Amino acid sequence: MIEISGLTKNFGPIAAVAGIDLKVVKGEVLGFLGPNGAGKSTTMKMIAGYLAPTSGRVSICGHDVENDTIAAQKSLGYLPEGAPAYGDMTPRQFLNFIAEVRGYSGKEAKERAAAAATKTELEAVLEQPIETLSKGFKRRVGLAQAILHDPPALVMDEPTDGLDPNQKHSVRKLIAAMAADKAIIISTHLLEEVEAVCTRAVIIDRGRIVADGTPAALLSRSRHHNAVTLSLPADQAAAAKARLEKEANVLSVEETSRVDGIATITAFPRASALIIEDLTALAAAERWDVKELYAEAGRLDEVFRALTTHDAQRVRERRQGAGA
Amino acid sequence: MKPVVAIFKREFLAYFATPLAYVFIVIFLLAMGAFTFYVGHFYDNGLAELSVFFGYHPWLYLFLVPAVGMRLWAEERRVGTVELLLTLPVPIWASVVGKFLAAWAFIGVALVLTFPIWITVNYLGQPDNGAIFASYVGSFLMAGGYLAICAAISASTSNQVIAFVVSVVVCFLFTIAGAPLVLDVFQAWAPVVLVNTISSFSFLTHFQAISSGVIDLRDLVFFGSLIALFLTVNVVLVDLKKTN
Numbered sequence: 001m002i003e004i005s006g007l008t009k010n011f012g013p014i015a016a017v018a019g020i021d022l023k024v025v026k027g028e029v030l031g032f033l034g035p036n037g038a039g040k041s042t043t044m045k046m047i048a049g050y051l052a053p054t055s056g057r058v059s060i061c062g063h064d065v066e067n068d069t070i071a072a073q074k075s076l077g078y079l080p081e082g083a084p085a086y087g088d089m090t091p092r093q094f095l096n097f098i099a100e101v102r103g104y105s106g107k108e109a110k111e112r113a114a115a116a117a118t119k120t121e122l123e124a125v126l127e128q129p130i131e132t133l134s135k136g137f138k139r140r141v142g143l144a145q146a147i148l149h150d151p152p153a154l155v156m157d158e159p160t161d162g163l164d165p166n167q168k169h170s171v172r173k174l175i176a177a178m179a180a181d182k183a184i185i186i187s188t189h190l191l192e193e194v195e196a197v198c199t200r201a202v203i204i205d206r207g208r209i210v211a212d213g214t215p216a217a218l219l220s221r222s223r224h225h226n227a228v229t230l231s232l233p234a235d236q237a238a239a240a241k242a243r244l245e246k247e248a249n250v251l252s253v254e255e256t257s258r259v260d261g262i263a264t265i266t267a268f269p270r271a272s273a274l275i276i277e278d279l280t281a282l283a284a285a286e287r288w289d290v291k292e293l294y295a296e297a298g299r300l301d302e303v304f305r306a307l308t309t310h311d312a313q314r315v316r317e318r319r320q321g322a323g324a
Numbered sequence: 325m326k327p328v329v330a331i332f333k334r335e336f337l338a339y340f341a342t343p344l345a346y347v348f349i350v351i352f353l354l355a356m357g358a359f360t361f362y363v364g365h366f367y368d369n370g371l372a373e374l375s376v377f378f379g380y381h382p383w384l385y386l387f388l389v390p391a392v393g394m395r396l397w398a399e400e401r402r403v404g405t406v407e408l409l410l411t412l413p414v415p416i417w418a419s420v421v422g423k424f425l426a427a428w429a430f431i432g433v434a435l436v437l438t439f440p441i442w443i444t445v446n447y448l449g450q451p452d453n454g455a456i457f458a459s460y461v462g463s464f465l466m467a468g469g470y471l472a473i474c475a476a477i478s479a480s481t482s483n484q485v486i487a488f489v490v491s492v493v494v495c496f497l498f499t500i501a502g503a504p505l506v507l508d509v510f511q512a513w514a515p516v517v518l519v520n521t522i523s524s525f526s527f528l529t530h531f532q533a534i535s536s537g538v539i540d541l542r543d544l545v546f547f548g549s550l551i552a553l554f555l556t557v558n559v560v561l562v563d564l565k566k567t568n
Contacts, residue, residue, distance in 0.1 A: 011568070048411040052566045073413040080411065084404035086334070088341040100330035101412050129341075145408070 001026050001183030002047065002153050007056035008207075009042050016042040018207035019056070024183045024200075026152070029175060031198035031215070032187040035308045039207040040187040041081045044157050047185070048078040060153050074102075077151035079159055083142025087131030091122050091141050094130060098145045116144040119174060135162040143171065147178065154184045160193060172197045191300040194218075205308040219298030220272060221306075228279045229256075229266045231292040237263035240288055247282070249273040262291060327414040331422030332429075339430050348392065352434045355384055360441065372449025377441055378459045378535050382499050382527055385470050390491035392431060393474025394484045396423050397562065401482035410562070420558045424475050424551075431467045435460065455537030462534030465547040466527055470495050472554035479561040502526030525550075 002024040009017040017039040024030050034040050045051040047058050049065045049072060058065040063072035085094055095113035104112050117123060120140040125133055130141055139162055146156060159175070160168045175184065175197050188194065194201045195215050203211040203218075211218060219225055232240060237255060244253045244267045251270040255263055269275045276295040283290045309317075339345040356377065360366045364376035400406035409419055445451045474491040481487050500506055502523040510519050523529070530543045 045407070048407075050407050050411050050566065070413045070415060073411060076411075078411045080404065080407040082404055084408050086338065086405055087403070088338055089334070093337075097330060097334045098412070100333075101327050101414055103326055103413075105326070 001061055002155075002185065003057075003059045004043075004047065005057050007043065007046060007058060008054045009039075009046060009051065010054045015207050017046070017053075020204070020207070020209055022202065022209070022212075024153075024185055026183050027180055028200055029179045029184045029186065029198045031194040031201045032185055032204065033189065033191070033194060033201060033304065034187075034204040035311060036189070037311055038204050038308065040204060041157055042207075043204070044078075044081075044155050044185070044187060047155050048076060048080070049073055050080070074149075075152050077146035077149065077154045077156075079142045079146040079156040081157040083139045085130050085138065085141050085145070088129060090127050090129055091117060091133075091137075091144070092126045094141060095144055095148060098148055102149050104149075112148050116148040119147065120144040121170060136164060136167045139163060140167075140171070143174070152182055154178070154182050156184070156186045158188055159186055160188065160190065168193075191304060194300060203304060203307050210307045211303070215300070216297075218303050219300060222298030222300070222302045223268060224266075224296045224302060225269075225298035226272050226274055226276070227266050227268045227296045228276050229264060229292075229294055229296060230279070230283065230288075230290055231262050231264045232288050232290050234258055234261050234263045236288055237265060240286070241265055243282070243286060244279070247275070247278065249275045249278065264292075266296075327412075327418045328422045328425075331414070331419055332426045335423050335426030336429055339426075345430065348388065348430075349434045349437060352384070352388055353437060355388075356380065356438055356441075359384070372445050372451040374441065374445055374451065374456050374459060375535065377438075378463060378531075381463045382466065382531060385467055386492060386495050386499060389431065389467055389470035390474045390488050390495060392427050393471050393491060394478050394487035396427060396475045397479040397558075398481050398484045398487045402484070410566070416562050417555075417559050420475070420479075420555055420562065424472060424555060424558075427475070428464075428468050428471055431471065432464055435464055435467070452537060455535070458537050458539050459535040461539060462531050462543070465534070465544070466531045469498070469527060469547050469550045469554075472551040472558070473498065476554045476558040476561060479558050479565075498525060499527045502529045 002022070004020055004022040007017055007020040008015065020039075020043060022030075032040050032043070042051065046053045047060070047065065049069050052066065058072075060072040061075040063075060065072045086097075089097065092113065095116055096109055099109035099112045117126060120143050122137065122140055122144055125137050130138060133141070139159070143156070143159060146154060160171050163171060172193070175186065178184070179197075179199070186193075186198070198215055201211070201213065201215050201218050202209055211221075230240075237258070241253050241255060244250055244265070247267070249270050251268045253265060253267045255265050257264045267275065267279060274295075280293060283293060339348075359380040360377045364380065366376050369376060397406065400409060410416070442456060445456075446453070473494055474487070477491045477494065478484075478487040481490075497506060503526070507519055507523055510522060524546075530546050533540055534543050
């Protein structure tokens, strides 16, 4: 549905996007992750036909974005970064305008606008100028605009940025409800969001894809994947740590905290081995006074940090690259 | 055509959603009145005609049209709505034309609201209403010419102040293209054809021709093609920004 091949974009000497290939099909919700400045927004702008790529192709439902722009844009719903909207209009006027520009007229335009407003829970503010709305409502006006024509492809740049936890939850519910019959790309730097709504996660860094897989597959690359954490009285901690290190499948053991006489110890497995059962049995056999014991799925932020670079480092490298 | 109509409607109503429209219209009317009656001594002339009134139009447009035109694209760029507009399934020309027509219609509304002066001359005497009508048509066309220039300049920046200042300067040059200030620069070295061509771009010359009561096809073609030229430049500038 959305096909990207060899996409690059240079701003002067800087390569913001450096060869991205991606195919998103119906039913997929792709989480586009990356540090700020990694090229997420630039890629999305090119998908939407706002920026022309330096090289490479984007097609939406078979329509080439550069040569068949209007047809491609008809099949696409796009929420730009920051959800821009005409502040002097009310959400009702704004959505009616979008409906008319998208070719609906009269009653159908009004119905489309009303349906989009209902889906994004905007009814309460329909008659207030957009510039007077809170950040959460503004973002949802942008969302409503993007889904108004029920597009087969949907690209949203940080759809939940600036929303409170309740609003985030309802937006994620909305995305999940639409997921079955659309190809969706959302960019975010909230890692929890990927686990909450995405069926696939792509991490980009310095304009290149550095990881592509299901959220679970990404988690399995974490050091914490299948690690076991247990809490027990501090006086047993040293002995427990020494005992755990002797286990065949345990690679290393770390004490992570000590609060109110309770120590927390994490045992990292060798080659992602499942060690929870062995360690539970061990704790019982050794008669440790265990307060808490659980296996971890993995930490996405750890994977993210391992795969991407810090912004200051990127700027340094760019300078060196430009100087060379 | 549908998107052009939708964009026209949105833009036109946007003027009236903010104080901009009212401030502009009031200042336009006050300035027209002040120039006509105090600077132009409309009553003292004792003539039932509006040439004094129309004579000030180019000079007022010089500042007021850039004030309307500067926001057309620069504002969208600054707020970021241009990204929304250009990712809707609308050809760039449709956005350019819709925006231009809305601003032009808005200036048209301000121009129509000067009708009391037309009633006044008709009350005071028997003016040549044909000439007055021609002058209104000419004035409106000239406003369209200025506006097309301003819209194109607005498309090249996200800073409204820059758009305004550059627009005033460019409009000024077009206004007085036939005057020595401009022609002297070229006369010494340029071939006569070029000097004549430059002088033929003078808004003043074409407007004065129409306000004399003769709507000559050449003057219509001049303003028409000038508008078309700058709208094309506008489309090209918006399209060029896509690559950067």
